[in-house]
Amino acid sequence: MPAAPFESRTPQHLHRIVIVGGGAGGLELATRLGDSLGRKGLAHVTLIEKARSHFWKPHLHEIAAGSMDLHVHATDYLAQSHWHGFRYRVGEMVGLDRAQRLVHVAPVVDEEGVSVTPAYTRGYDTLVIAVGSGTNDFGTPGVAEHAIALETPTQAQRFHRRLVNACLRAHMQREPLSPRQLQVAIIGAGATGVELAAELHKATRTLVSYNLERIDPERDIRLNLIEAGPRILPALPARVAGAATQLLQGLGVQVRTDARVTAVTAEGVVLASGETLPAELVVWAAGVKAPDFLKDLAGLETNRLNQLVVTPTLQTSRDERIFAIGDCAAAPWLGREAGVLVPPRAQAAHQQASHLVGQIQRQLRGQPLKPWKYRDFGSLVSLGEYSTVGNLMGALVGGNLWVEGLFARTVYLSLYKMHQVALHGWWKTALGSASRLLTRSTEPRVKLH
Known part of the structure; x- marks a missing residue:
């Protein structure tokens, strides 16, 4: 070349x-x-x-x-x-x-x-x-045609446009909603799937509050979180998974475990049991490679x-x-x-x-290289504005410390701030954060397009 x-x-x-x-x-x-x-x-x-x-x-x-x-x-x-x-x-x-x-x-x-x-x-x-x-669809039929992965910003924006369009369409139509309309299926209950379910619960209610009064989110919008294993968040401690499950179910999210998906169609998601879950929007968040x-x-x-x-x-x-x-x-x-x-x-x-x-x-400098040793600081899962749960690990907390609520949310946000500091330095990160706090009150709480 x-x-x-x-x-x-x-x-x-x-x-x-x-x-x-x-x-x-x-x-x-x-x-x-x-x-x-x-x-x-x-x-x-x-x-x-x-x-x-x-x-x-x-x-x-x-x-x-x-x-x-x-x-x-x-x-x-x-x-x-x-x-x-x-x-x-x-x-x-x-x-x-x-x-x-x-x-x-x-x-x-x-x-x-x-x-x-x-x-x-x-x-x-x-x-x-x-x-x-990237996403590992394990060769499941229909995933490429009918599901959206969240690997890139382009895919995430594509899903959001479809979500807004689905709400606008449902608000304007005169006939009753079909069984699949405003139904969302999230396949894979790792961190991405769990965080998306919680974030969508809040975002959809904020979205319809902007004069889409013909949609009743409690009646019309359903979120299904589907996991092939026995519990959500399989890579995290059972206590974290249990707390997240309880909170999601309290929000009305349908949490389905031991539910393996065998196909995704234009009408919804087919499970190994033979059941079909109607869905207008399908997100594939199961497995990576x-x-x-x-x-x-x-x-x-x-x-x-x-x-x-x-x-x-x-x-x-x-x-x-x-x-x-x-x-x-x-x-x-x-x-x-x-x-x-x-x-x-x-x-x-x-x-x-x-x-x-x-x-x-x-x-x-011609010096020998040193091995890298991973330091596990624990895992945190953000459930949007509702809560954050997880565990912190290491000498700083004396082993394994269960955390939730505001403290966990602060630690979760600090991980992103550390990334920003690595790219931009302390001053630019601090000034950028301050400016976003000042402008947030003049913007809608959810993107509307």
Whole structure:
């Protein structure tokens, strides 16, 4: 593939660090390496990402519900790269030449089919793959055609538009609602599914309060949360799951466990029991896997979820020049029994990015790399404005501390603030937060379009 024109302008004497994927871990790493190495002329740092802006993935359910404005909270990659000493190049990685140390990037076309950038290659001395994960539909018929995943801001916005349109349509029609109208099925009761259910309960009631008086949310809107396992939030402690279940049921959310979905149709969701749940809107939030292209990527070792197998230093098992972090990395959980992997969480990607900043600097100095050890600080699940539940772990709280309510909500929000600080610094984060508090009272509490 031909090299892009900007390739020739890369300083040949500088170590070339290429990061593929601008999610939480990838963008934090690019920002901090740009600040510490790129600005000082100690290395050339490039971030390759197909999207134009970054949004923190754990908040996608709020975009879907309309309770958060994407344009207020998104970070523009081009501006971020200008401010922090790295290069942003748009595109999607489609191949890798390990012998020549080249990343192959697909051409970019806009929504009208017009070419934006041609296919190009990018040379590297150190490569970090941080392409995240996507939804695993387990081959369930109809998911691709009739369900929406919440992997990207575009998908979350698409769901929100459908939700608003469904309410407008129901309000204006003269005939009675059909059995599937204003019925929402959320498949998968992990953190995303549970948080979306709670957020939608509040958002739909706020939405219809804006003069859509012909809709009675208690009568007309039904939220079904469907989980194949015996309880919701299977990855979290049973006490957290129990508290979340009790709160959701108190809101009127229909929580269905031991309910495996066998198909999604235009009319709703088919369960293994043979029952069909009518639904106008279906969200698939069950299961994750790394992108398919990784399983055949230049002979690098992967597992059954397409994750790149990495050593304790986060280097891929078959190439020490290539690192992997975030959801696409199968990282061993040091201190646990053999074979246990670090869970795909935002806090893990944040820790890996922070660790790798120092390790790449050690690599440039010719020093040996240190292993990364995951520190589990617990898990928190936001139930919108109703509550937050979870557990905190570590020496700070003396083991495992159950938390809920306002304190848990404060800790939950602080995780996002830590991400913002990593990208923008303390002052910009504080000023941005203050300005949003001042303008919030003049805006609708839910996005109406």
